[in-house]
Amino acid sequence: MSLVLLTLFLVLLVAGVPVAVCLGLSSATVIVAYSLPVSVLAQRSLNALDSSPLLAVPLFILAANLLNAVGVTTHLFDLVRMIFGRFRGAVAQVSVFVSLIFSGISGAALADIGALGAVQVDQMKRQGYREDFAAGLTVAAATIGPIFPPSIPIIIYAAVANVSAIKLLLAGIVPALLLTALLMVQVALIARFKGLPRDDISPSRSDVLRKFAISFPALLAPVLLIGGLVSGLFGPTEVAGVTVVYALAIGFFIYRSLTLSAVIAALRQTAEATANILLIVSAAALFAWVLTLDQVPTKASGFLLGLSDNPLVLLFLINLLLLAVGMVLESIAAILILAPIIAPALTLAGVDPLQLGIVFVLNLMIGLLTPPVGMSLYMISIITRMPISTVIRGVLPFFIPLILALIVVTLVPAISTWLPNILMK
Numbered sequence: 001m002s003l004v005l006l007t008l009f010l011v012l013l014v015a016g017v018p019v020a021v022c023l024g025l026s027s028a029t030v031i032v033a034y035s036l037p038v039s040v041l042a043q044r045s046l047n048a049l050d051s052s053p054l055l056a057v058p059l060f061i062l063a064a065n066l067l068n069a070v071g072v073t074t075h076l077f078d079l080v081r082m083i084f085g086r087f088r089g090a091v092a093q094v095s096v097f098v099s100l101i102f103s104g105i106s107g108a109a110l111a112d113i114g115a116l117g118a119v120q121v122d123q124m125k126r127q128g129y130r131e132d133f134a135a136g137l138t139v140a141a142a143t144i145g146p147i148f149p150p151s152i153p154i155i156i157y158a159a160v161a162n163v164s165a166i167k168l169l170l171a172g173i174v175p176a177l178l179l180t181a182l183l184m185v186q187v188a189l190i191a192r193f194k195g196l197p198r199d200d201i202s203p204s205r206s207d208v209l210r211k212f213a214i215s216f217p218a219l220l221a222p223v224l225l226i227g228g229l230v231s232g233l234f235g236p237t238e239v240a241g242v243t244v245v246y247a248l249a250i251g252f253f254i255y256r257s258l259t260l261s262a263v264i265a266a267l268r269q270t271a272e273a274t275a276n277i278l279l280i281v282s283a284a285a286l287f288a289w290v291l292t293l294d295q296v297p298t299k300a301s302g303f304l305l306g307l308s309d310n311p312l313v314l315l316f317l318i319n320l321l322l323l324a325v326g327m328v329l330e331s332i333a334a335i336l337i338l339a340p341i342i343a344p345a346l347t348l349a350g351v352d353p354l355q356l357g358i359v360f361v362l363n364l365m366i367g368l369l370t371p372p373v374g375m376s377l378y379m380i381s382i383i384t385r386m387p388i389s390t391v392i393r394g395v396l397p398f399f400i401p402l403i404l405a406l407i408v409v410t411l412v413p414a415i416s417t418w419l420p421n422i423l424m425k
Contacts, residue, residue, distance in 0.1 A: 089191025136394025326367015
C-alpha cells in the first residue's frame with residue numbers, strides 16, 4: 001500500500017502537479033483502491049487544521065504583510081546602512097543584518113525575499129555590486145527567517161512532532177545568530193579579496209538618531225515577540241495576535257502610513273498564502289495517515305536504528321536525506337511527511353528533540369536555494385527579472401556558510417538547547 005502511495009506521489013510530482021494535489025490525490029486513490037473508509041478523507045483533512053499552533057501561521061503572515069505595507073523595511077535598511085556604511089562591502093553586510101531583524105517579524109524565507117529582496121538587490125547594484133552576487137546574498141540571508149522566531153516552519157514542525165513550540169522557537173535564536181555571523185564573515189572575506197565597494201552614505205550623528213527614532217517601533221516588534229514567549233505571557237498563537245495588533249497600531253497611529261486599502265490588500269495576500277500552506281497541511285495529513293496505517297514510521301524507525309545507534313551518525317544521515325529531499329519537495333510538505341517518520345526514531349536514539357527540530361528545518365531551508373524546486377531562487381528571479389541561471393551562480397559561494405552552520409548545529413546540541421533550557425526553567 002505504501003509503495004503504491006509513494007509511486008503515485010512521485011509520478012504526479014515529476015509530472016509537475018502541485019504538491020498539495022500530489023499528496024491529496026495519491027492518498028485518496030489508495031484509500032479508495034484498498035477499500036479504506038472514504039470518510040477519512042474529510043475527517044483527517046479537517047482534524048489536521050483543527051490546531052491552535054497552526055492559527056499562528058496566518059497571523060504572522062498578516063503581521064509581516066502589514067509591517068511591509070507600513071514601510072518598515074525601508075526604515076530598517078536605511079538605519080543599518082547609516083551604522084555600517086563606513087565598511088567595505090557595507091551594503092552587503094546591511095542586507096544580512098536587516099534580514100535578521102526582519103526575520104523577527106516575518107517568520108518565512110519567502111516573506112523576507114518578498115519584503116526586502118527588491119530593495120536589497122537594487123541598493124547593491126546601485127553601489128556597483130554584480131547582480132549575481134546581490135541576488136545570491138539576498139536569498140542566502142533569507143534562510144535566517146525560518147530559523148529565528150517567529151518561524152512558521154518551526155511552528156508547523158512542533159505541531160507535527162509533538163514538541164513544545166515555545167521551546168523550539170527559542171531554540172532557533174542562537175543558530176540564527178550563528179548563521180548571520182557566518183554570512184557576514186563570508187561577505188567580509190569577499191569584500192577584502194574582491195574589493196567590494198564602500199557605501200556612499202555619509203550621515204551625521206543627528207541623521208542616525210533621527211532614523212533610529214523613526215525605526216524604533218519596528219525594532220521593538222521582535223523584542224516584544226521574544227519577550228512574550230520567554231516570559232510565558234503568550235504562546236505562539238497569542239504572540240502572533242499581539243504582533244498583528246502592534247503592526248496595526250504603529251501603522252495607523254505612529255507612522256500614519258497604513259490605509260484601509262493597504263489593510264485589505266494585506267488580508268488578501270495573507271489569505272492566499274495561508275490557503276496554500278494549509279491546503280498542503282490537510283493533504284499531508286491524509287498522506288501521513290496512510291503511511292501510519294501501513295506502519296511505515298515503525299519500520300523506518302527500525303531501519304534507522306539498525307543502521308547505527310550513534311545519535312551523531314544518525315543526524316548526519318538525516319542531513320543527507322533532508323538535503324536531497326529539499327531539492328525536490330516544498331519545505332512545508334517535507335516537514336509534514338517526514339517529521340512523523342524521522343522524529344520518533346531519532347528521539348529514541350537519544351537526539352534532543354529541540355536540536356532535531358532546528359537541524360530538520362535548517363536542512364529544508366537550504367533546500368529553498370537548490371534547484372529544481374528552490375522557491376527562493378524563483379522568487380528573487382521574478383522580483384528582480386533576473387535569469388534563474390544568474391541567481392544560481394550568485395548563490396553558490398554562500399552554500400559554504402550555510403553548510404558550515406548546519407554542521408556546527410549538528411555537532412553541538414547546546415547551540416540549539418542551551419537558550420530554551422535556561423529561559424524556560
